[in-house]
């Protein structure tokens with residue numbers, strides 16, 4: 375069970391046809407919708423631009439803590455889905471595969487038509503998806519450029535709109551028995567399209583098909599919202615006029631909604647500088663931030679920047695020193711981590727001295743040996759060997775109050791070094807009540823439960839809003 379909302383993105387209002395289906399099929403789910411109305415239509419834009427804009431919408435949705443993202447936009451699906459899906463740690467679904475699969479099931483003659491925006495048709499994604507599953511099907515496709523502006527105008531319930539539709543669809547009449555509406559705007563023109571094509575032609579609404587797949591994914595990943603909860607906090611955002619969006623959306627969805635205008639351009643900044651020269655930390659941050667859609671840099675990428683002396687007497691003071699100094703020097707948003715192992719029997723040592731526990735020429739091995747030595751005379755009861763890792767994260771940016779979060783990870787100190795993964799004291803840290811050390815679990819597992827993983831989760835609940843302009 376997961377009560378977080380599902381994110382929907384589209385270049386404009388068209389994706390609302392998918393949300394409308396969601397409200398029908400899965401009424402207890404909650405929605406965060408972003409429509410990039412200001413920059414629509416995406417269809418005629420070059421692929422790199424569509425990819426960049428889609429990333430901004432995705433990062434915006436991630437900042438709203440969504441549990442899944444639906445690309446309710448054929449153009450974004452065709453151009454950006456594969457690349458973005460690989461980078462995110464939550465399920466991401468597009469509208470093309472569900473639409474193509476439904477068309478294959480519906481066609482009897484094996485002749486399928488596809489209409490979509492220029493970018494969707496040029497990408498050839500629908501035809502590829504159809505032929506991947508059913509190579510013998512005949513496919514014809516065509517761009518219907520006037521449809522999106524027609525639908526966005528809200529003025530399509532009339533004869534002149536019908537005439538526009540008729541002219542665009544001439545190519546298909548009598549040639550196909552199934553027509554994929556390969557743009558989420560087009561279901562709004564379904565009546566006109568059906569009249570032009572004739573009653574026997576089956577129209578495939580990719581959005582409706584996609585919601586069926588969303589339902590399957592929610593079940594599969596156990597992400598359904600608690601049964602019986604009626605959705606109450608749906609959020610709708612547009613980059614354009616909230617008034618215009620609200621007017622169209624309320625008409626289509628058949629209910630009142632609140633709409634807010636947002637600027638998502640600042641969400642394109644996906645690089646974060648981590649103020650560390652510890653390779654173990656870099657590896658962990660890279661893994662964790664990649665699943666959130668961020669790229670990271672570390673001080674290894676800036677060899678000329680100085681080492682910041684950790685002269686503070688607390689984790690927070692040291693973390694602040696590292697993040698705020700490097701942020702001042704670079705003008706960038708910087709995250710630092712001050713962490714350490716606190717052993718109960720040693721009154722919390724090595725604590726902030728973890729890195730330098732064995733002296734100025736300390737190494738991980740020397741630190742581990744020293745710790746074993748310190749505890750050598752200790753009776754080996756689990757309680758007496760209790761310890762925890764601590765992590766304080768600070769995010770700093772020029773002229774802003776820094777963010778500070780912290781978390782602990784409980785465990786015990788082992789009697790001997792165990793395992794080869796991780797770094798620092800991992801081979802001596804038995805996780806929780808288990809007999810496995812932090813160096814014997816995978817990096818993925820460590821990131822899920824460690825002091826750093828937990829602290830990062832806390833940070834990311836506030837970071838995206840804090841980091842934008």
Ligand SMILES: O=P(O)(O)OP(=O)(O)OP(=O)(O)OC[C@H]1O[C@@H](n2cnc3c(O)ncnc32)[C@H](O)[C@@H]1O
Nearest residue numbers: 650651652711712713714715728729797798799800
């Ligand atoms: O200051 P930076 O450049 O980030 O790197 P550092 O290694 O000096 O980092 P700290 O000052 O925060 O010291 C943390 C030390 O605590 C230990 N430590 C922290 N997190 C750990 C983890 O996840 N696994 C094992 N040891 C860890 C390890 O010895 C680190 O060197």
Ligand SMILES: [Mg+2]
Nearest residue numbers: 652684712729
């Ligand atoms: Mg340090």
